[in-house]
Amino acid sequence: MQKLLGSNFLKKAIFLAATFGLVQLLIVTGVINPFIMDTLTTICINIILAVSLNLITGFTGQFSLGHAGFMSIGAYTCTIITLRVPTTLGFITGLLAGAILAALVGAVVGLPTLRLRGDYLAIATLGMAEIIRIIFLNLDITNGAAGLFNNNQYVNWFWLFLFTAGTVVLISNFIKSSHGRACISIREDEIAAEAVGINSTKYKVTAFVMGAFFAGIAGSMHSSYFYFIKPDLFGFLKSINILVIVVFGGLGSISGSIIAAILLALISTSLQSIPELQMVIYAAMLITIMLFRPQGLMGSKELSLSLFKKWSSLIHRKNGGEA
Amino acid sequence: MLEITDLNVHFGVIHAIKGISIKVNEGEIVTLIGANGAGKTTTLRTVSGLKKLSSGTITLNGMDITHSSAQDRVKMGISHVPEGRRIFSTMTVLENLELGAYLRRDKSEIAKDLSMVYERFPILADRKKQAAGTLSGGEQQMLAMGRALMSRPKLLCLDEPSMGLAPLLVQEIFDIIRDINEKGTTILLVEQNASMALQIANRAYVMETGSITLTGTGAELMQSDDIKKAYLGG
Ligand SMILES: Nc1ncnc2c1ncn2[C@@H]1O[C@H](COP(=O)(O)OP(=O)(O)OP(=O)(O)O)[C@@H](O)[C@H]1O
Ligand SMILES: [Mg+2]
Numbered sequence: 278m279q280k281l282l283g284s285n286f287l288k289k290a291i292f293l294a295a296t297f298g299l300v301q302l303l304i305v306t307g308v309i310n311p312f313i314m315d316t317l318t319t320i321c322i323n324i325i326l327a328v329s330l331n332l333i334t335g336f337t338g339q340f341s342l343g344h345a346g347f348m349s350i351g352a353y354t355c356t357i358i359t360l361r362v363p364t365t366l367g368f369i370t371g372l373l374a375g376a377i378l379a380a381l382v383g384a385v386v387g388l389p390t391l392r393l394r395g396d397y398l399a400i401a402t403l404g405m406a407e408i409i410r411i412i413f414l415n416l417d418i419t420n421g422a423a424g425l426f427n428n429n430q431y432v433n434w435f436w437l438f439l440f441t442a443g444t445v446v447l448i449s450n451f452i453k454s455s456h457g458r459a460c461i462s463i464r465e466d467e468i469a470a471e472a473v474g475i476n477s478t479k480y481k482v483t484a485f486v487m488g489a490f491f492a493g494i495a496g497s498m499h500s501s502y503f504y505f506i507k508p509d510l511f512g513f514l515k516s517i518n519i520l521v522i523v524v525f526g527g528l529g530s531i532s533g534s535i536i537a538a539i540l541l542a543l544i545s546t547s548l549q550s551i552p553e554l555q556m557v558i559y560a561a562m563l564i565t566i567m568l569f570r571p572q573g574l575m576g577s578k579e580l581s582l583s584l585f586k587k588w589s590s591l592i593h594r595k596n597g598g599e600a
Numbered sequence: 601m602l603e604i605t606d607l608n609v610h611f612g613v614i615h616a617i618k619g620i621s622i623k624v625n626e627g628e629i630v631t632l633i634g635a636n637g638a639g640k641t642t643t644l645r646t647v648s649g650l651k652k653l654s655s656g657t658i659t660l661n662g663m664d665i666t667h668s669s670a671q672d673r674v675k676m677g678i679s680h681v682p683e684g685r686r687i688f689s690t691m692t693v694l695e696n697l698e699l700g701a702y703l704r705r706d707k708s709e710i711a712k713d714l715s716m717v718y719e720r721f722p723i724l725a726d727r728k729k730q731a732a733g734t735l736s737g738g739e740q741q742m743l744a745m746g747r748a749l750m751s752r753p754k755l756l757c758l759d760e761p762s763m764g765l766a767p768l769l770v771q772e773i774f775d776i777i778r779d780i781n782e783k784g785t786t787i788l789l790v791e792q793n794a795s796m797a798l799q800i801a802n803r804a805y806v807m808e809t810g811s812i813t814l815t816g817t818g819a820e821l822m823q824s825d826d827i828k829k830a831y832l833g834g
Pocket of ligand 2: 641642
């Protein structure tokens with residue numbers, strides 16, 4: 278067993294290192310131009326957002342509509358700090374401070390509402406994100422509706438990869454642990470979870486605060502890569518967009534969130550040449566796909582080698598039957 | 601073993617439990633019967649800590665657990681099979697059973713209890729890799745009971761284990777309950793199926809709209825005319 282885990286770990290590490298190296302090579306050789314890099318960055322940020330929201334909504338079953346609010350806390354905190362300490366150290370400090378602040382706000386909103394059963398969280402988070410937006414709109418330090426310019430871009434592929442892979446690895450490990458089991462059991466049946474001795478409030482708050490923390494990181498990445506932030510970037514629509522990725526990929530599937538973040542970014546990028554129709558086609562595609570796969574691309578399954586084997590054996594059997 | 605004194609429970613303004621007292625001695629099967637809405641489920645949920653009480657006391661082996669959390673009560677040996685089974689439907693049978701032992705850390709003892717549960721419910725062993733939601737109603741009831749046994753309870757609270765099951769299966773479930781009891785677990789059983797419950801119970805309480813109206817041994821209540829008329833169909 279120990280050996281098995283070890284080899285699995287090694288495989289994952291090699292896969293991650295190879296991905297990082299390959300992309301780095303493509304950047305250095307200029308195959309990945311700035312335009313492609315923008316898309317790649319959007320994909321990474323959306324992966325962090327979707328995977329962290331999936332922890333809250335997909336795995337723990339708590340409906341949150343305020344993920345963009347947490348993202349904006351990260352974005353503003355990081356920008357405000359890097360504007361005063363314009364170094365990489367300042368950026369990392371800002372990123373961590375933003376994530377911690379987002380987590381704190383998550384705790385303040387989550388503790389009272391998650392004690393209750395039912396969909397109070399959806400309403401509370403909706404209100405929270407709106408309040409945060411209005412605060413940023415009215416503070417001097419955030420420069421109101423005009424927003425803030427970050428003079429330096431500290432996010433490069435290294436940081437992007439580190440935080441995206443880090444988020445995915447940490448959240449996957451959490452879900453595979455007994456804590457993750459507890460979260461899933463709450464989604465399945467909260468009363469039954471309580472009956473076997475799971476402190477449901479504790480786990481709901483933990484998942485929610487963790488999700489907020491990583492959304493804060495995504496916000497920092499966004500603000501540092503794209504230079505410019507304003508309150509309107511983090512409105513209700515942004516929260517819905519993140520939720521769309523999660524539902525599209527499959528509630529309760531990390532690999533689903535990753536695939537959906539990539540697919541949706543590619544689709545919306547390829548539609549950029551026809552701006553009039555972009556939203557219409559995007560929406561039509563989403564509706565079509567959800568009609569055929571209401572459980573999302575992956576359902577609650579994860580992409581794995583054994584799944585591939587299953588698929589290939591299915592295809593094999595089908596072909597064999599026809600022959 | 602379990603002593604409930606002057607229990608009052610409210611849902612908002614609804615006074616669901618009106619000052620009841622119930623005693624369960626070690627090794628007994630005690631049943632709580634009564635019509636729909638009498639307050640049986642609420643009583644059981646108050647015992648396992650899933651519902652807060654308004655006033656009254658609950659003690660377990662002399663220890664006051666009135667304000668203990670549900671988790672602490674599981675640790676102290678109270679296990680609850682909720683009404684309507686409430687299994688974790690997308691998880692496998694095995695994962696459901698493992699969650700029953702969620703608060704335990706004694707791995708080797710958990711493994712022993714797992715094989716004990718499989719022995720008692722062989723169908724669960726056959727289906728251990730299957731998603732629990734795909735089990736039949738009777739199998740789900742067995743899974744819910746198996747999951748509750750995985751915490752190695754001293755007091756097992758069962759809420760309508762016979763609900764929606766065919767007569768043959770009801771008999772099987774009651775045989776299993778009796779057997780669990782004979783192996784040393786005290787049982788508090790809530791039932792609509794009064795005749796079956798009274799047959800296996802040492803003592804029984806009859807509940808009506810939040811109050812206890814009658815109590816006695818199982819055999820006594822079976823002979824009572826009121827009970828015959830109200831619950832045993834003549
Ligand atoms: N969550 C709740 N909110 C409000 N009232 C409730 C709630 N749960 C139960 N009640 C009320 O409390 C009373 C007792 O309900 P309870 O479920 O304990 O009855 P019961 O004896 O288990 O009935 P049954 O045999 O139908 O399961 C009922 O009047 C019911 O309407
Ligand atoms: Mg009931």
